[in-house]
Amino acid sequence: MIKVGLNIGNSKISCAVLEAKENQDFKLLSCESYPTKTLKKNLITNFDELLNEIKFLIDESEKKSQTEINSINELDVKKAINKSDFFAISEDYHELYNNIYAYILDNNLLFNSPIGNYGQKLKILFYKILIPNKIFKSYKNIVNRLNIKVDNFVPVPLSSSLAVLSEDEKTIGSICIDLGHSNTSVSIFENNNFIYGDSVLVGSNNITNDIARGVSTTIDSAERLKTLYSSLISAPSDEYEIIEVPIISGENDKFVQINRLKINSIVKPRVEETLEMIWQKLKQNNLHKKQIKNVVLTGGGSQLEGISQYAELIFSSNVRIGYPKEGLVSDESMKNSSFADVIGCSLFDPDIYLEKIIEKQGKKQKKQGFGGFFNWLDQYI
Secondary structure (H helix, E strand, O other): OEEEEEEEOOOEEEEEEEEEOOOOOEEEEEEEEEEOOOEEOOEEOOHHHHHHHHHHHHHHHHHHHOOOOOEEOOOOOOOOHHHOHHHOOOOOEEEEEEEEEEEEEOOEEEOOOOOOOOOOOEEEEEEEEEEEHHHHHHHHHHHHHOOOEEOOOOOHHHHHHHHHOOHHHHHHOEEEEEEOOOOEEEEEEEOOEEEEEEEEOOOHHHHHHHHHHHHOEOHHHHHHHHHHOOEOOOOHHHHHOEEEEEEOOOOOOOEEEEEHHHHHHHHHHHHHHHHHHHHHHHHHOOHHHHOOOEEEEEOHHHHOEOHHHHHHHHHOOEEEEOOOOOOOOOOHHHOOHHHHHHHHHHHOOHHHHOOOHHHHHHHHOHHHOOOOOOOEOOOOO
16 A cells, blocks of 8 residues: 655655555655745745646656555544534634544543443543644645645644654653744654644744844855754854854855854754743643653754753753654665654554544443533644
8 A cells, every 4th residue: 555645844845655564564665855935934925836846746756656646645624523513613724633532531531432431420632733724725725736636634743743753652652843944843642642733933944044144144054054063052162163154245255254152142042942932832731741751853953963952951851853763764865854744644544543433422422321511622723
């Protein structure tokens, strides 16, 4: 069985093609990625250009994987439970993800369905992710124009986690943070359930822009400085390591000398702000009380030197850099945290992450003698 993941990001578009075997092993056939400038903060600035870029990407992926791509994973929207007004979705939003992740039966926490048990009160912990409908329709219009059948839309927080978290990490509880180009997303797994996902509109591109403004250089030069010289762990030698930087002026080939300490003093506040924003998201939803002590950083921004040590201070947790799982990729160039989102998208299995029992559950409640009421909890992006 061939599974395909397509990621449309603010700085790049990527496509991963996997072969899923009967023994549940996966083989990555190809992983293609190309830069794009047709999106700005999730807004499509040139529809036709993006359409052509994605068509070219899919054509190249078909050649590399020797596979015809006609199906891409999509998260199906589940039907409203019990036809309740609580589950009605505003016309302004599209329901991207919808699931039950736990039950509380008479104050006892259960992670499996309580069917067959008796009790006085049942509380269901319900989770869903919504996105603005105008954004959803724009992306759906792209794939429709390509004559591609979309099976599931997968939120980036979930797809990145699927690519980098081990089964043990998903079971004991882990926070996965994807430091992308223009967005930073966060997901939480507990007891092998995806219980939370969110994002903030700050990414590694903000660091690049900060450097460009801070030293008055070009965007390309700022990106190079970020990649080659920035670090979140200061050293005494940083003050004496001199770097020549081209500056923006009316004269060509004009340079200024700065030290590495200058670059680090620009990078650190932005990274701290980004991680603090994620931490505040968790606190707002009382997820910090779970005291999850395992954090995995992935995405292009996770390649900043010293970021894992820096994150340990903010989250008071063990932190590691997440790469696509061992055995999944054979090409060294694909063992890159920047590809976590698209590879994870192709790993998505609706049989695992879409709860089929939700509709049946509502019909069986009265027969099982549950008293009280249903308390539905939801989260939004």
